[in-house]
Amino acid sequence: MSKSKSAYSTPTKLGKLDTHIIVVWVDNEASVLSRVVGLFSGRGYNIESLAVAEVDHKKNLSRITIVTTGTPQVIEQIVLQLKKLVPVHKVANFKREDKNVIFKEMALVKLVANSAKIKKALNACKKYNPVILDKTNKSVVIQITALRREIDKMSKNLKPLGLVSVSRTGAVAMTRGAEIFN
């Protein structure tokens, strides 16, 4: 029997990784974001995207939407740890595949190109609610809203059409129908 030289056990098989969207309602106070994010970084987990803003000024509530990847056990642990934080009011957790939840991200894309290419680009964005925010005779800034992978694809497709800069938000989420998170 070969001897392990560690006083700790060796890692065993890893579980399947899933992407989850975790929504957290918190008191809008200093350092609350670092408390939430610290739970991830302290365990060595990466946050894919993050969106946070105050949603209820009167109650001083902010809503944080986090996209992260982990094994079911890791995700469960994160959710339970989040619930223990003092400024956290409630936590909701969805799989990215969840059909009952709408996920959206927004992106601003800037193209520097001639009008023919810009026209082409606008056409390509058609499915993603394009809004022209700024336009000159050699450039355009377009706002699109879509899923993460769609924006990924768009930024790839727009490259030959003069894309020079992309600015993206994290995902935000909302349940379909009359239901709300509890």
Added chain:
Amino acid sequence: MGKLYSGAEIVFKCLEDQNVDHIFGYPGGAVLPIYDELKNHPSIKHILVRHEQGAGHAAEGYARSSGKPGVVLVTSGPGATNVVTALTDAYMDSVPLVCISGQVPTHLIGTDAFQECDTTGITRPCTKHNWLVKDIKDLPRIMHEAFEVATTGRPGPVLVDIPKDIQFAKTDYSKPKKEKKIKERFQNRFTQKDIDQLINLMSKASKPVFYTGGGVINSGPKASELLRELVSLTGFPITSTLQGLGAYPGNDNQFLGMLGMHGTYEANNAMHDCDLLINIGARFDDRITGKIDEFSPKSKKVHIDIDPSSINKIVKVDLAIVGDVSDVISSTSKTLKKKNLNLEKSNKQKISKWWQQIEKWRTKQSLSFINSDEIIKPQHAVQRLYELTKDQDTFITTEVGQHQMWAAQHYKFDKPNRWMTSGGLGTMGYGLPAAIGVQVAQPKKLVVDIAGEASILMTMQEISTAVQYNLPIKIFILNNQYMGMVRQWQELLHEKNYSESYSEALPDFVKLAEAYGCVGIRAKNPNELDEKIREMINVDKPVIFDCHVDQDENCFPMIPSGKPHNQMLLGPKDQEENKITGKGKALV
């Protein structure tokens, strides 16, 4: 509008309203207004330590021996960073602490001011919660919330960082009304259905075992009484983690001893072979489970814990009961009695086979060692200490290392809150300041820190605190001139390459004791041991007892790295026997 109070006054008002009688601290520039206010509050006694880490550990010792939260007061910058080890220690071992730190004035925060550090940033991962008080009006609320957070649910440390200008600023203060617990999240979440399910599992089990931990102690002395009742009601065997020792009497026949890396043969084998494992207030720590894939492979697992995030963290369980241990046990016992399910009788036959098996394991006598007439064996020293102190209510603290494990194995506790050791973080240097805190909380009781010569040097300066306040703690050093546990691992796993584990240039502990103004005693051979221990007990002063023990002794039994419970290394006696019969190889 009533009278206005300064921030410093409000700190003490809150401490008074929280019935705090002792604080452990060290002054400095950013807490001077609070220290200035100390003289006006005679009901609160301040214990001046010699290093802020000592203040934290002393407060831990105080909290764990009294069941009340420990309070620490430190200055900004180095004061706060020095206390971080103690906060982390308290966080790992679920000890309620309220740490108040001074901070540079609000307008200087973020300017790299003298003795400034980002205290709330640094302590965020090692506290349950922390606050930077930026408005004097928030101070009373935050102070009271701090105590509530520290003491409810799974207890732990909190920190309140108060800038110096806030300590001077004034506001009104009224004693908070006793309101209902704000956080429902900290309350019991189990239902009678869970209890019925547990009882169903219990009645079906033929090889059950209770595995209890520090949660029983944290649930208060009543939990220990209830546990004893439940264990006798069911007739099940019980084992305990390091932190849980004392919740169940160590010399009772149903007690299998401690489990885990240095647990007994019977306890670990019972954990491995059982068909029902009932975890009460423990957390499946890696020193307990060994190799997780082969941890208790045949059992149904039940986990009773107040902290929902402890459930399924490491080991998937079949039944989770989230609630305060004493409430869960009391419901269980009540239901058992109501259903008139006297398991001890009805299940006697089923369990009797299990007990026969346990008795067989017991014959291994895994805690035995080869004693000597010439040299003091460390295990023998702990046993003699136990025999000579068991007639009085003794409180034991330890440092971290071999001596800690020998203390856990050979000192038998029969009451909760008598055993204070750093388990989760494993902080060398914990025991001496912790003993100070214990003695402050238990002024008339015998308090012994079972120590190693390497650990004790990490916080040695605190003996000066003990002398200052006439705290007659006894530092019982098992001196083997090695960082024993490091040396043991090097012997067993690193081809006896004793890299940097020899304690070179040790002080003369007897002279050191005299230099500090306490009493030094040295024992070098087994014949004088008893007499010297008695001498130590009878001195009404702090004592440093330098007990010279066998340098080469290893702590057995032991589950080596990443091995399951049923593959233990036993002591030299067994290894010798097994060498002859050739069975030893299977065990190693």
